[in-house]
Amino acid sequence: MAQESVASTTSEVGHEGSEHNTKNMLGPLLCWAVVFADIGTSVYYTPGILYQTVHGLAGFFVFLTMTVFVLLTLKYAEVTHRYPQGGGVVTVGAQALNPWFGALGGMFILVDYFLTAAISSLSGIQYLSVVLPTLAPYILWVTVAVVILLGVLNWVGISESAKVSLFGAIIAFISDIAILVTVFSHISFGEFLQLFPKMFANQHLTGLALLIGFANAFLAFSGLESISQLSPVMKRPHKKVAGQALFLVVITIGLTSPLLTLFSTQLLPSNILTNPDTSGQVISLLAGNWGSVVLQTEVAISASALLVFASNTAIIGAYHVFMALSRMGFLPEVVLKRNKIRDTPHFSIALATFIPVAILIAVNGNINLLGDMYAFGLLGAFTLTCLGLDVVRTRDWKKARAARQQRLALSTQGNGHASVGSITSTHDLQLSQVEALSNTDTPLRNGSSLPLQEVQKETHGLWFKIDYVLGILTTLLVAIAWVTNLIFKRDATIFGGSITIVGMIIAYLYHARSRRVTGRVTVPVVVTRIEERMPNSILAILKPGDPRNEAVIRAAVNNNEQHRPVVFLYLSDAKARPHTPRMMEIVDPYLDDEQAKEAFGKAESMALNAKLPVRKYVYLQGQPELATQIWQMLHPKDTLVSAADVEENEKIKNINPDRIRYEVTPEGRVAHLLKRW
Numbered sequence: 001m002a003q004e005s006v007a008s009t010t011s012e013v014g015h016e017g018s019e020h021n022t023k024n025m026l027g028p029l030l031c032w033a034v035v036f037a038d039i040g041t042s043v044y045y046t047p048g049i050l051y052q053t054v055h056g057l058a059g060f061f062v063f064l065t066m067t068v069f070v071l072l073t074l075k076y077a078e079v080t081h082r083y084p085q086g087g088g089v090v091t092v093g094a095q096a097l098n099p100w101f102g103a104l105g106g107m108f109i110l111v112d113y114f115l116t117a118a119i120s121s122l123s124g125i126q127y128l129s130v131v132l133p134t135l136a137p138y139i140l141w142v143t144v145a146v147v148i149l150l151g152v153l154n155w156v157g158i159s160e161s162a163k164v165s166l167f168g169a170i171i172a173f174i175s176d177i178a179i180l181v182t183v184f185s186h187i188s189f190g191e192f193l194q195l196f197p198k199m200f201a202n203q204h205l206t207g208l209a210l211l212i213g214f215a216n217a218f219l220a221f222s223g224l225e226s227i228s229q230l231s232p233v234m235k236r237p238h239k240k241v242a243g244q245a246l247f248l249v250v251i252t253i254g255l256t257s258p259l260l261t262l263f264s265t266q267l268l269p270s271n272i273l274t275n276p277d278t279s280g281q282v283i284s285l286l287a288g289n290w291g292s293v294v295l296q297t298e299v300a301i302s303a304s305a306l307l308v309f310a311s312n313t314a315i316i317g318a319y320h321v322f323m324a325l326s327r328m329g330f331l332p333e334v335v336l337k338r339n340k341i342r343d344t345p346h347f348s349i350a351l352a353t354f355i356p357v358a359i360l361i362a363v364n365g366n367i368n369l370l371g372d373m374y375a376f377g378l379l380g381a382f383t384l385t386c387l388g389l390d391v392v393r394t395r396d397w398k399k400a401r402a403a404r405q406q407r408l409a410l411s412t413q414g415n416g417h418a419s420v421g422s423i424t425s426t427h428d429l430q431l432s433q434v435e436a437l438s439n440t441d442t443p444l445r446n447g448s449s450l451p452l453q454e455v456q457k458e459t460h461g462l463w464f465k466i467d468y469v470l471g472i473l474t475t476l477l478v479a480i481a482w483v484t485n486l487i488f489k490r491d492a493t494i495f496g497g498s499i500t501i502v503g504m505i506i507a508y509l510y511h512a513r514s515r516r517v518t519g520r521v522t523v524p525v526v527v528t529r530i531e532e533r534m535p536n537s538i539l540a541i542l543k544p545g546d547p548r549n550e551a552v553i554r555a556a557v558n559n560n561e562q563h564r565p566v567v568f569l570y571l572s573d574a575k576a577r578p579h580t581p582r583m584m585e586i587v588d589p590y591l592d593d594e595q596a597k598e599a600f601g602k603a604e605s606m607a608l609n610a611k612l613p614v615r616k617y618v619y620l621q622g623q624p625e626l627a628t629q630i631w632q633m634l635h636p637k638d639t640l641v642s643a644a645d646v647e648e649n650e651k652i653k654n655i656n657p658d659r660i661r662y663e664v665t666p667e668g669r670v671a672h673l674l675k676r677w
Helices: 019-024 028-039 042-082 089-096 099-131 133-156 162-184 189-200 207-221 238-267 270-274 279-290 293-327 346-362 367-415 426-439 452-460 462-488 490-518 549-558 594-610 625-634 643-648
Strands: 538-542 566-572 615-621 638-642 659-665 668-674
Touching: 028 162, 028 238, 028 293, 042 099, 042 189, 042 207, 042 238, 042 270, 042 279, 042 293, 042 367, 042 462, 089 099, 089 293, 089 367, 099 133, 099 279, 099 293, 099 346, 099 367, 099 490, 133 293, 133 346, 162 238, 162 279, 162 293, 189 238, 207 238, 207 367, 207 462, 238 279, 270 279, 279 293, 279 367, 293 346, 367 462, 367 490, 462 490, 538 549, 538 594, 538 625, 549 566, 549 594, 549 638, 549 659, 549 668, 566 594, 566 625, 594 615, 615 625, 638 643, 643 668
Parallel strands: 538 566, 538 638, 566 615
Antiparallel strands: 638 668, 659 668
């Protein structure tokens, strides 16, 4: 089996949010606003870009891809539920597949953010030029100036507000509805129905054309990934809030994006759609052609503001991903440096700002070319997230089924010795302890996955089986779209592939250098459940700043000729951060705990040298009694602690071994708490 690095934490943010800051958490309406303010801007530039490749079929392909978008929302709602620390594809890739897939997911989403910042700001200035035609010759340089200004504002420390997003999202939605009402007031229902066969007139829809159009139309739904970045600031329960927010997203996007794409590509003159100077203004021009100058102006101004706002969201998301990858040990620590004036991560902000600027200049402000380049990161992130979630669901299903079988077997065994409903055997008692711990609202419930009993409940119903099959279908459809773009979107593949390869090379070189220079392996560790049993395993308990940690680690690795699974448990006494995290921030207390990362780094280095096939890393913030709970859950054969802990009886209170064996190492004495379960 491959290495699995996992952690749990009792941080208030990760569990239920800081109690004194829960009033600042986002409910369904504000979450909808943030996501709609991102996805809702796509309709402003998607029709013109799609028209360049699929012509009059743009509306058809947006309608077609809308079905997959609905399926994607089901998976992303579950991502917010399972990964409350945020991070989206970065966290899903690391926990479900491998730490390096987390880094790969980070590169994908960075490509997406770079192009979002570039294309949104450029489209925003194009819409503004409808009101201020004198801007037209200078659109590129005004856009560059706007992106740089956004970077400066982030350096100053001005962050996004969900309430501002709500204001902008409501205006945008009302404007979209006003355009639709205006168009419907000028055409009859019969004329509306005639638009559908008109789409296919003079169009030869081959299988290849269907694939290409389907893949290209995902541009209309870019921004869905932002819901997973809101997990740390989302009200609880995540599942309910995210579900309600995404239901609103589906309704509002479903009412606006497909119809606006259909109307703009069928009711506007073709010269507007083919002209690079006007193809990025089609929604405003649609409002003017079928409504009035007032509506055209209002749409242009609101679209411009919202697009620039979306560009700022992308910059914020990008620099938070840069920081997360650095905290994980994949990028140099300079990325984390903060300036002394404003205490903001100036280097990360500079990267998130000037890479989109360089892209804008490189393509000379060509929005159609930016649209072609967009697909790589967006669909790559979608695919990796969907695949990772399928893997986690499969693991849950298998473990829940095994637990049910074990309960049935123990129940049958118990009935042979006692009356029904009584627990008389040691095995029954142990099982009841594990279930009790899973049911309590302890810090162990916190994590990227669900408590065992909740998993058993969710995986037992018919809906889970339907959702599981739909999830695999969603993964296949998104992967097909991504592969299609990789083959037929040369610019996207070259640009996105280059950024990703360069980023992964930097990550590998920095990771290798860190290991060579410091002797420490820094791996990304994400929150996961820890309720499953691991009989015949070794549990090594580590403490903050304890010089005897290395002795415990060495004993766990060297006394393992049978290559039994090893669980390294780090009990941190650090307190959770008292402030509510910012939007788009990735919250994982382990990544801020340098002592824990150093201890786990030493353990991983020794485990790699010893070629141990299975090792887990568990990180907990809380009281020493948590070690007892982990011991009861895992059922380890050997529990290793420093000898001083046995004498002080602090970290191992209520651990009841059959016998204790002491080992002398160069770093100090280690106690082996042996138990035959």
